[in-house]
Amino acid sequence: MANKIRVATTSLAGCFGCHMSFLDIDERMLQLVEVVEFDRSPLTDIEHCTHCDIGLIEGGVCNSENVHVLREFRNNCKILVAVGACAINGGLPAMRNHIPLEECLNEAYLDGIGVENPQIPSDIELPLLLDQVRPIHEVVKIDYFLPGCPPSADVFWKFLTDLIEGREPSLPYELVHYD
Amino acid sequence: MRQFIQGIVENNHQATHLLQILRQIQSRFHYIPEEAIEQLSGLLNIPRTQIISVIEFYSFFHLTRRGRYELLISDSITDHMLGKKDLLGYLENKLAVAVGEVRSDGVVSLDNTSCTGMCDQGPAGLVNGYALTHLDHSSIDKIAALINQQKPLSEWPGELFQVDDNIHKSGLLLNQQLEQGAALKAVLMRGIKETLTEIDKSGLRGRGGAGFKTAMKWQFCSEEQQAERYVVCNADEGEPGTFKDRVLLNTYADQVFEGMTVCAAIIGAKQGFLYLRGEYLHLHDKLQNILEQRRRNGLLGTNILDAGWNFDIEICLGAGAYICGEESALIESLEGKAGIPRNRPPYPVTQGYLGKPTVVNNVETFLAAASIAVNGGDWFAHIGTEKSKGTKILSISGDCARPGIYEYPFGVTVQTILHDCGADDVLGVQVGGPSGSFISDQEFERKLAFEDLATGGSFIIFNTRRNILDMVHNFTHFFAHESCGFCTPCRVGTSLLQKQMDKIVEGHGSAGDVVALEELCQLVKNYSHCGLGQTAANPILTTLERYPDLYQSRLKEISYEPGFDLDGALETARRMANRDDAGAHLAQIEVNEHE
Numbered sequence: 049m050a051n052k053i054r055v056a057t058t059s060l061a062g063c064f065g066c067h068m069s070f071l072d073i074d075e076r077m078l079q080l081v082e083v084v085e086f087d088r089s090p091l092t093d094i095e096h097c098t099h100c101d102i103g104l105i106e107g108g109v110c111n112s113e114n115v116h117v118l119r120e121f122r123n124n125c126k127i128l129v130a131v132g133a134c135a136i137n138g139g140l141p142a143m144r145n146h147i148p149l150e151e152c153l154n155e156a157y158l159d160g161i162g163v164e165n166p167q168i169p170s171d172i173e174l175p176l177l178l179d180q181v182r183p184i185h186e187v188v189k190i191d192y193f194l195p196g197c198p199p200s201a202d203v204f205w206k207f208l209t210d211l212i213e214g215r216e217p218s219l220p221y222e223l224v225h226y227d
Numbered sequence: 228m229r230q231f232i233q234g235i236v237e238n239n240h241q242a243t244h245l246l247q248i249l250r251q252i253q254s255r256f257h258y259i260p261e262e263a264i265e266q267l268s269g270l271l272n273i274p275r276t277q278i279i280s281v282i283e284f285y286s287f288f289h290l291t292r293r294g295r296y297e298l299l300i301s302d303s304i305t306d307h308m309l310g311k312k313d314l315l316g317y318l319e320n321k322l323a324v325a326v327g328e329v330r331s332d333g334v335v336s337l338d339n340t341s342c343t344g345m346c347d348q349g350p351a352g353l354v355n356g357y358a359l360t361h362l363d364h365s366s367i368d369k370i371a372a373l374i375n376q377q378k379p380l381s382e383w384p385g386e387l388f389q390v391d392d393n394i395h396k397s398g399l400l401l402n403q404q405l406e407q408g409a410a411l412k413a414v415l416m417r418g419i420k421e422t423l424t425e426i427d428k429s430g431l432r433g434r435g436g437a438g439f440k441t442a443m444k445w446q447f448c449s450e451e452q453q454a455e456r457y458v459v460c461n462a463d464e465g466e467p468g469t470f471k472d473r474v475l476l477n478t479y480a481d482q483v484f485e486g487m488t489v490c491a492a493i494i495g496a497k498q499g500f501l502y503l504r505g506e507y508l509h510l511h512d513k514l515q516n517i518l519e520q521r522r523r524n525g526l527l528g529t530n531i532l533d534a535g536w537n538f539d540i541e542i543c544l545g546a547g548a549y550i551c552g553e554e555s556a557l558i559e560s561l562e563g564k565a566g567i568p569r570n571r572p573p574y575p576v577t578q579g580y581l582g583k584p585t586v587v588n589n590v591e592t593f594l595a596a597a598s599i600a601v602n603g604g605d606w607f608a609h610i611g612t613e614k615s616k617g618t619k620i621l622s623i624s625g626d627c628a629r630p631g632i633y634e635y636p637f638g639v640t641v642q643t644i645l646h647d648c649g650a651d652d653v654l655g656v657q658v659g660g661p662s663g664s665f666i667s668d669q670e671f672e673r674k675l676a677f678e679d680l681a682t683g684g685s686f687i688i689f690n691t692r693r694n695i696l697d698m699v700h701n702f703t704h705f706f707a708h709e710s711c712g713f714c715t716p717c718r719v720g721t722s723l724l725q726k727q728m729d730k731i732v733e734g735h736g737s738a739g740d741v742v743a744l745e746e747l748c749q750l751v752k753n754y755s756h757c758g759l760g761q762t763a764a765n766p767i768l769t770t771l772e773r774y775p776d777l778y779q780s781r782l783k784e785i786s787y788e789p790g791f792d793l794d795g796a797l798e799t800a801r802r803m804a805n806r807d808d809a810g811a812h813l814a815q816i817e818v819n820e821h822e
């Protein structure tokens with residue numbers, strides 16, 4: 049048990065689609081947990097990361113909490129991986145980058161249709177939004193990028209088995225060919 | 228407006244004239260109004276979306292109203308070396324308008340533009356398309372006053388628009404102004420085939436950069452089985468630091484037109500075009516007059532020199548796009564479209580303008596061809612080096628006593644040039660413009676020639692007080708701005724190069740950032756569709772190779788730092804939520820970072 053490879057995962061500004069796709073490795077999960085132990089992850093409900101070998105990050109960075117979580121992962125994971133279009137480029141959430149944050153907040157909390165009791169939420173418990181959604185490699189150093197929206201289960205499988213078996217990960221063309 | 232547009236279209240009823248039509252509308256209304264687009268779409272029978280894409284492509288066209296005085300200031304590195312930044316701030320103050328904006332009364336707008344080809348007499352700019360040179364505080368005072376009084380440009384003092392040739396050294400070509408018609412008469416005497424043989428013997432290679440053998444290009448074009456052929460003179464001259472074509476067209480235009488006519492006789496073309504960059508609008512009327520004069524003198528038009536040759540030349544103005552210097556993008560632009568490079572092959576000699584065989588040559592190439600037609604191939608070939616015959620006309624700018632035009636036999640050393648133009652204390656030279664390479668003070672024995680340092684003629688000198696990274700930064704921004712956006716490696720890659728370069732220059736770089744930069748350079752270079760993308764990383768690559776320490780010294784001793792101000796990115800949210808507690812801030816670098 050002590051020698052199992054420790055993996056942590058998280059979703060920042062993402063839709064959990066990448067996590068769902070990871071679970072699509074289906075019965076291969078049983079093979080995986082033979083050699084892998086999950087640390088912090090939505091799959092385990094462990095709240096903080098301890099020393100890990102691999103960290104998988106879904107989603108980009110849209111608020112201050114994302115920055116803290118991402119830094120926690122960077123500080124604890126030997127290898128940090130950007131998983132999916134959102135982590136790599138900002139993805140769908142980054143579509144707001146073309147609109148000034150002030151307008152977004154006004155629309156959502158003050159003058160949008162159906163807004164009752166208009167006010168901008170202000171509570172020290174709440175994370176603040178960054179003016180732009182950022183790819184995660186603009187905030188911390190990232191070692192690998194898994195493309196796709198979401199990357200397919202086979203991509204996760206190929207990438208993780210490569211790493212686990214000590215090979216330099218590489219994705220064959222069929223796995224990153226989208227049309 | 229309807230009548231105005233109806234009027235222009237009556238004279239230019241083909242879709243190929245779209246650029247020329249839009250230029251007139253922009254110049255009259257200072258933007259292209261929606262009604263104009265609708266009307267043009269009907270008259271020319273092209274979809275409005277296509278017209279909009281053309282407007283959006285060229286930086287001199289606008290969908291929203293610019294000032295009645297559209298002021299653009301050149302953003303070339305040479306202008307910066309002459310104090311451009313400070314002058315721009317002064318202008319903003321004097322005119323009460325910020326860069327990129329239109330003043331609220333609609334009188335004036337101010338913006339940056341890429342190199343305007345006045346590098347030897349900058350800082351330079353354009354007002355409603357006309358070149359302004361030698362800008363300084365006192366000329367800006369004058370310009371601001373004239374604009375505030377709303378004086379028409381025709382009443383502005385001529386000295387503001389004075390453009391000098393600054394020819395400091397003439398050689399084979401510049402020493403001898405041909406008599407009008409001399410080259411054509413020589414062709415008539417010698418024979419068409421025999422003239423092509425002389426041009427072949429001369430060893431003349433294209434002067435626009437790539438250096439393709441001119442005789443071979445003409446031969447290929449003439450061998451195509453097609454009824455129509457075209458001759459195009461490439462006067463787009465957009466490479467920052469190049470301005471020799473401007474001088475040739477100002478003082479040797481007759482000979483350039485003559486070279487085009489010689490080419491037409493050889494390949495059998497009836498129509499030619501001079502594609503003149505929009506920044507050289509000041510030359511337009513003068514060139515039209517020369518063409519008119521040539522027609523009157525039987526050197527252009529029908530039955531030239533009573534030899535039965537028919538050939539005419541039309542001048543087409545560009546609208547602010549460096550990529551239109553690339554020959555296939557230029558042809559697209561001549562056809563009234565956005566200047567997006569075509570797939571090559573087929574090359575223009577087989578399928579060019581309107582799909583017909585077309586020769587595209589640089590201004591200097593046509594000038595040389597005319598001289599060779601008169602003097603013969605040996606006259607040219609006995610000068611130069613083995614693979615680079617004849618002379619090269621250089622545009623010299625930057626840190627030297629006498630910037631301007633210099634003509635040298637190929638094979639001249641950098642050292643000799645630096646000596647002649649009065650450059651001391653030189654750190655290095657950018658040869659061939661941003662798409663060329665930077666050479667350091669260890670390499671001044673190198674020679675200008677296709678065998679060693681190939682160049683379209685741009686030669687920018689930097690002395691030891693200059694910062695190389697500022698230059699690289701400027702060039703990298705230039706390419707990101709000028710990328711035509713067609714292919715992803717260049718469109719996205721040049722922006723990423725710009726971002727990564729900014730990050731390092733602004734001191735946010737850390738351990739892996741230079742390696743990441745270099746990888747990105749290789750990607751942009753190897754996967755881009757055309758020469759722009761393939762050379763866009765050259766400023767970084769050629770300086771990284773020579774000065775790796777310079778880049779490394781900008782890096783911080785940490786594993787990583789974001790390239791943007793993290794805490795600043797929370798400012799809007801903080802203000803709107805009315806917060807300033809510790810949780811409402813972010814440190815740029817984490818304090819207890821584990822290495």
Ligand SMILES: Cc1cc2nc3c(=O)[nH]c(=O)nc-3n(C[C@H](O)[C@H](O)[C@H](O)COP(=O)(O)O)c2cc1C
Pocket residue numbers: 432433434435436437438439461462463464465466549550551552553554555587588589590592757758759
């Ligand atoms: C991005 C780009 C810009 C260019 N700009 C010019 C230019 O301004 N003038 C020019 O003569 N050639 C320019 N060229 C080269 C032309 O594509 C073409 O090779 C040249 O006009 C051929 O003429 P030549 O054989 O006389 O040199 C450019 C090429 C690229 C890729």
Ligand code: SF4
Pocket residue numbers: 061062063064065066106107131132133134135139140196197198199
């Ligand atoms: S990459 Fe796609 S699947 Fe993954 S988080 Fe983003 S939107 Fe969801």
Ligand code: SF4
Pocket residue numbers: 550567568709710711712713714715717718755756757758759760761
């Ligand atoms: S390399 Fe750049 S300029 Fe050339 S086609 Fe691609 S996007 Fe356009």
Ligand code: FES
Pocket residue numbers: 715
């Ligand atoms: S479709 Fe988006 S890059 Fe090709």
